[in-house]
Structure formats: C-alpha cells, structure tokens
Amino acid sequence: MQLLRQTGWMIVRQLRNLMREPIWIALMVIQPLIWLLLYGQLFSRVGALRGGASSYIEFLTPGIICMNAFFGGSWSGMAMIADLDRHVIDRFLAAPASRFALILSQVVRAGIIAVIQALILLLLGLVLGVRIHGGALGWLVVFAAAALLAMAFAGLSHGIALTVRREASMIAAANFVGLPLMFLSAILIPPTQMPHWIAQISRFNPVNWGVHAARNAIVNGGHWGSTGLYLLLLLAAVAATSLFATWSFRAYQRSI
Amino acid sequence: MDAIVAEDLRKHYKDIQALDGVSFSVRDGEVFGLLGPNGAGKSTAVRTLTTLTRPDSGRAIVAGEDVIRHPNRVRRSIGYVAQDSGVDWEATGRENLLLQGRIHGMAGAPLRARVDELLELVGLREAADRIARNYSGGMKRRLDIAIGLVHRPRVLFLDEPTTGLDPEARVALWDEVERLAQQESLTILLTTHYLEEADRLAERVAIMSRGKIVVEGTPGELKANLRGELVTVELGDANGRIEDAAEIVRSIAGATEVGVDGRLVRTRVPNGAQAIPTILSALDSRGFQVESVTTARPSLDDVYLHYTGRDFATEDAAGKG
Ligand SMILES: Nc1ncnc2c1ncn2[C@@H]1O[C@H](COP(=O)(O)OP(=O)(O)OP(=O)(O)O)[C@@H](O)[C@H]1O
Numbered sequence: 001m002q003l004l005r006q007t008g009w010m011i012v013r014q015l016r017n018l019m020r021e022p023i024w025i026a027l028m029v030i031q032p033l034i035w036l037l038l039y040g041q042l043f044s045r046v047g048a049l050r051g052g053a054s055s056y057i058e059f060l061t062p063g064i065i066c067m068n069a070f071f072g073g074s075w076s077g078m079a080m081i082a083d084l085d086r087h088v089i090d091r092f093l094a095a096p097a098s099r100f101a102l103i104l105s106q107v108v109r110a111g112i113i114a115v116i117q118a119l120i121l122l123l124l125g126l127v128l129g130v131r132i133h134g135g136a137l138g139w140l141v142v143f144a145a146a147a148l149l150a151m152a153f154a155g156l157s158h159g160i161a162l163t164v165r166r167e168a169s170m171i172a173a174a175n176f177v178g179l180p181l182m183f184l185s186a187i188l189i190p191p192t193q194m195p196h197w198i199a200q201i202s203r204f205n206p207v208n209w210g211v212h213a214a215r216n217a218i219v220n221g222g223h224w225g226s227t228g229l230y231l232l233l234l235l236a237a238v239a240a241t242s243l244f245a246t247w248s249f250r251a252y253q254r255s256i
Numbered sequence: 257m258d259a260i261v262a263e264d265l266r267k268h269y270k271d272i273q274a275l276d277g278v279s280f281s282v283r284d285g286e287v288f289g290l291l292g293p294n295g296a297g298k299s300t301a302v303r304t305l306t307t308l309t310r311p312d313s314g315r316a317i318v319a320g321e322d323v324i325r326h327p328n329r330v331r332r333s334i335g336y337v338a339q340d341s342g343v344d345w346e347a348t349g350r351e352n353l354l355l356q357g358r359i360h361g362m363a364g365a366p367l368r369a370r371v372d373e374l375l376e377l378v379g380l381r382e383a384a385d386r387i388a389r390n391y392s393g394g395m396k397r398r399l400d401i402a403i404g405l406v407h408r409p410r411v412l413f414l415d416e417p418t419t420g421l422d423p424e425a426r427v428a429l430w431d432e433v434e435r436l437a438q439q440e441s442l443t444i445l446l447t448t449h450y451l452e453e454a455d456r457l458a459e460r461v462a463i464m465s466r467g468k469i470v471v472e473g474t475p476g477e478l479k480a481n482l483r484g485e486l487v488t489v490e491l492g493d494a495n496g497r498i499e500d501a502a503e504i505v506r507s508i509a510g511a512t513e514v515g516v517d518g519r520l521v522r523t524r525v526p527n528g529a530q531a532i533p534t535i536l537s538a539l540d541s542r543g544f545q546v547e548s549v550t551t552a553r554p555s556l557d558d559v560y561l562h563y564t565g566r567d568f569a570t571e572d573a574a575g576k577g
C-alpha cells in the first residue's frame with residue numbers, strides 16, 4: 001500500500017513537473033509526427049518494404065510507435081540524473097521512500113508518455129489511411145506494446161543513470177545501446193528484407209518484440225498467440241530492468 | 257537516553273580517510289555542534305548517521321535504532337537538511353513539502369495544516385505557490401529546513417543550515433532552532449563554519465579535523481581549557497620591521513603562538529595584565545611605537561584555531577615559508 005501510494009505521488013510529481021515545460025510538451029507531440037511523415041515519405045516508393053501492409057505508412061506506423069516508446073524509455077534516465085544533481089534523490093533516500101517506488105514511478109511515467117504518443121500516432125495514421133486490422137483489441141495491443149517497451153528501456157536507463165551518474169556518460173550510454181537496437185530491428189523494414197544474420201539477431205531484440213506485437217495488431221489483425229507471447233516477454237523485461245535499476249541504488253549509495 | 261551514538265565510525269573514499277574513528281554521543285533534546293575545516297568529514301559523518309552512506313566499520317544508533325541494521329526505522333524519526341539543497345526546482349514550495357510529508361505517510365487535512373504551519377514558520381507563505389526554481393538561495397534554504405521538519409522528527413540533522421542566508425535570516429533561523437530545541441524537545445546535530453552560531457546554539461560542540469574528533473565539550477569548557485589570554489599589539493608604524501617586533505615578543509618569557517597580521521602582533525600569554533608592561537617596554541626600547549594594546553579571553557574561534565592546527569604558530573610558519 002505504502003509502495004503504491006508513494007509510487008502514485010512520485011508519478012504525480014513527474015508528470016506535473018513535465019506539464020510545466022511547454023516546449024517539452026510541444027516536442028513530445030510533434031517529434032513522433034515528424035518521424036512518421038518523414039520516414040513515410042522517404043521509403044514510400046520502395047514497394048518491397050511494405051511487408052504485406054496495404055501501404056508503407058501502414059507498415060511504418062507500428063514501427064514508429066515502438067521507436068518512440070523505445071527512445072522515450074532509453075532517455076528517461078536523464079530525469080534521474082537531474083534529480084541526482086539537485087540532490088532530490090538524497091533527500092528521498094534519507095526519508096523512508098521506497099527505492100522500488102522511486103524507480104517504478106519513473107518507469108510508469110515513461111509508459112504513460114509512450115501511450116500518449118502512440119495515441120497521437122495512431123490518430124495521424126488513421127488520417128493518412130492506415131487501418132487498424134485488429135479492431136479494439138488491436139488498439140489495446142498497440143498501447144500495451146508501446147507502454148511495455150518504454151517501461152523496459154526506462155528501467156535499463158535508470159539503472160544506467162544510477163550507475164554512471166553523469167549526464168555525458170548517460171548520453172553516451174543511451175546512444176551506445178539505442179542506435180544498434182534501432183537498426184537491428186524491424187522498425188523501418190520487414191525482417192524478410194534484412195540480411196539473414198541481422199534477422200536472426202533481431203529476434204532477441206526487445207524492440208522487435210514490441211514492433212511485432214504492434215504490427216500484428218495493426219497490419220495483420222491476428223497472430224494473437226505470438227503477440228501475447230511478445231507482450232509477456234516485454235513484461236518480463238520490464239520486471240528485470242526495474243529490479244536492476246532498484247538494485248543500482250546500492251551502486252549510487254556506495255559512491256556517496 | 258542518547259538520541260545519537262556514534263562508535264568508532266570509519267569511512268574511506270579511494271585514498272581519502274573521510275572518517276577515521278569518529279565517536280560521540282548526543283543526549284536527547286540536546287543541540288550538538290560539529291565544527292571543523294573544509295574536508296574534515298562533517299558531512300560524511302552526517303550522511304552516515306542519516307543512513308545515506310554506509311560506514312566501512314563502526315556502529316551508530318540514532319533515535320534508538322541502528323543505522324545499518326534498521327535504516328528505515330531511523331529514517332522515520334529523523335529530519336535531514338543536507339549541505340546541498342534538495343529542493344525540487346520544478347515544484348512549488350508547497351508541493352515540495354506535501355510530497356515530503358506523503359513520503360512519511362502523512363495525508364489529508366493534517367498534512368495540509370502542517371505544511372501551512374511550516375510555510376508560515378520559515379517565512380515562505382507568500383511564495384508558497386511559486387515554482388522553487390525562482391526562489392532566491394536563502395528561500396530555497398528555508399524551504400529545505402521546512403522539508404526537514406514536516407513529519408515532526410525526533411532528531412534533526414542540519415548540515416551548514418545557514419550558509420547562504422543573510423544576517424537577518426540567519427538570526428531568525430537561530431531563534432527557530434532554539435525554539436524547536438526547547439519546545440519540541442528536538443535533538444539537533446548541527447554542522448557549521450560559523451563559530452558564533454555554534455557558541456550561541458550548541459550546548460556541546462565537537463571539533464573535527466581530518467576525519468577525527470579532536471576535542472569535545474561545552475563551549476565554556478573548551479574556552480576554559482585553552483589557558484591564557486590573547487594579547488594584540490597594534491604598532492604605529494612598523495615599516496617592514498614587523499617581523500623584528502614579532503621576534504622581540506617571541507623572546508619574552510611566557511609568550512606563545514606569536515603571529516603577525518598587518519601592523520598587528522598577536523601572542524598568547526598566561527596572564528595579560530602581567531605580560532603587557534614587559535611587552536611594551538621591550539618594544540619601546542627597540543624604537544617601536546605602540547598605538548594600542550588589547551587583551552581578550554579565548555573565544556570559540558581561538559579554540560577552533562588551536563585544535564584544527566591552524567593556529568598562529570602554523571600561520572606564522574606558513575607566512576615565512
Ligand atoms: N562522495 C565522495 N567521493 C569521494 N570523496 C569524498 C566524497 N565525499 C566526501 N569525500 C571526501 O571526504 C573528505 C571529507 O568530506 P566531507 O564532505 O565530509 O567534509 P566536510 O567536513 O563536510 O567539509 P565542508 O566543510 O567543506 O563541507 C573530503 O576529503 C572529501 O573530499
């Protein structure tokens with residue numbers, strides 16, 4: 001109970017603070033739209049990239065939703081760096097704040113933002129002629145995939161933030177992890193168009209679990225069994241990375 | 257009962273021994289001052305007692321609980337105002353306080369009332385609903401102190417609470433600390449660089465240097481232990497001969513810790529009234545013109561300088577080197 005209450009109030013704190021940043025809100029809305037429109041144009045002539053979708057934009061929409069969720073999660077640890085720099089974390093740690101609540105609130109915050117962005121992207125997709133073949137369940141699956149993906153990488157990002165504790169190292173680490181995972185994924189192209197070895201590796205890429213789940217929901221409107229499995233894998237990743245981040249408080253406390 | 261007991265605390269960072277066997281205790285309801293130069297280990301000691309830093313060895317009991325074995329029980333009964341402000345800049349003063357209260361399990365009307373009370377107390381009522389980013393340094397500091405008090409702790413740790421406050425705010429805070437110590441029988445551990453602050457607030461002080469406590473006692477005891485009086489001679493015109501004057505004073509029986517500062521020559525003597533005529537005639541016979549002479553009983557500053565090794569003798573040596 002205390003854990004949930006603390007997590008809830010910490011989420012309120014983070015979302016409220018973000019709502020006070022008009023530029024942040026504008027970018028949160030605009031950035032995914034730009035990606036969708038830009039990549040949609042860039043590859044629209046390459047028919048082979050559609051992978052069974054009726055248009056490249058339909059193929060791309062679940063990919064961009066997941067890319068957003070994944071990037072959002074990966075960078076979310078910057079909030080922890082800011083809190084460390086301002087000594088807010090020290091204040092919480094010297095009070096009976098649950099370490100797990102501190103992490104969970106950040107992770108859930110990343111998930112909420114990913115869902116909002118997914119909604120915006122789906123709405124733009126509808127305008128551009130995308131059909132969500134999975135119906136109501138499809139919408140839910142897309143939101144779940146976006147949320148879980150963001151949360152899994154938010155856990156990782158916070159663990160790294162508590163371990164490196166400096167902004168420059170954090171940026172380097174996020175790029176180091178983020179960019180390869182992005183290119184080893186089916187965000188932009190279907191696995192059938194990848195070199196064989198990349199296709200093999202990409203099966204173990206959590207980003208891909210989200211992409212496949214979201215694409216099943218939007219493009220295929222089926223394969224619910226494997227979709228459920230992908231979501232479960234992502235849920236396990238959320239648990240694993242959140243626990244890693246909670247454990248990383250030890251590393252931080254050893255440094256002070 | 258002792259509210260704080262530290263036993264042989266040790267803590268190192270790489271090759272720095274930040275705490276080198278620190279032991280002291282603070283009685284319930286007492287205000288205890290921890291003094292010492294930069295890097296002495298005061299903040300490390302406070303972080304250890306507030307459960308943030310785990311000591312390499314040693315033991316500490318705060319509010320009746322072991323900081324290593326039951327950190328969460330300790331956290332519930334302490335307030336901690338760190339040396340570096342822990343204010344959330346993007347939240348208002350009120351929001352900062354409400355969240356801290358909620359972390360401590362407070363809620364509803366009692367929490368809101370407590371927050372109002374504290375905002376009033378630290379003079380932030382008008383600014384309560386402004387974003388803390390726009391607070392002045394002193395306002396942030398006052399908010400820190402309110403945050404440390406929100407759950408009515410039994411033991412309060414104040415790590416350099418008045419650094420960055422203007423004189424008026426500092427005196428107001430002193431009054432407040434005194435009131436808290438008396439009325440709420442709060443135990444307070446305070447670190448400070450302002451000896452005046454320790455002298456006024458602390459019933460007992462400990463002076464730290466290089467990770468060790470070098471002396472501990474009431475300000476009165478410490479001053480009394482420092483035998484002798486401080487004599488300061490102001491020369492009319494020493495034109496480059498100030499070191500000669502210091503040499504003359506140094507040769508006088510009983511004069512120790514001789515040092516110079518501009519046109520001033522200072523020394524510590526067992527008895528000022530007896531030493532002054534000797535000093536004056538010695539200086540006079542060598543052609544020095546004396547403008548004024550003052551004597552002073554030891555202050556806490558003297559105690560501090562004496563025990564932290566930064567006394568007149570070393571200053572003098574450093575000056576020559
Ligand atoms: N997190 C840390 N990592 C490495 N060294 C540290 C750390 N914290 C403190 N130290 C070192 O430990 C020693 C004691 O530091 P501490 O901050 O406790 O001193 P202090 O008495 O509070 O000084 P000040 O009056 O400047 O606040 C210093 O040499 C400092 O450099």
Ligand SMILES: [Mg+2]
Nearest residue numbers: 298299300339
């Ligand atoms: Mg300090």
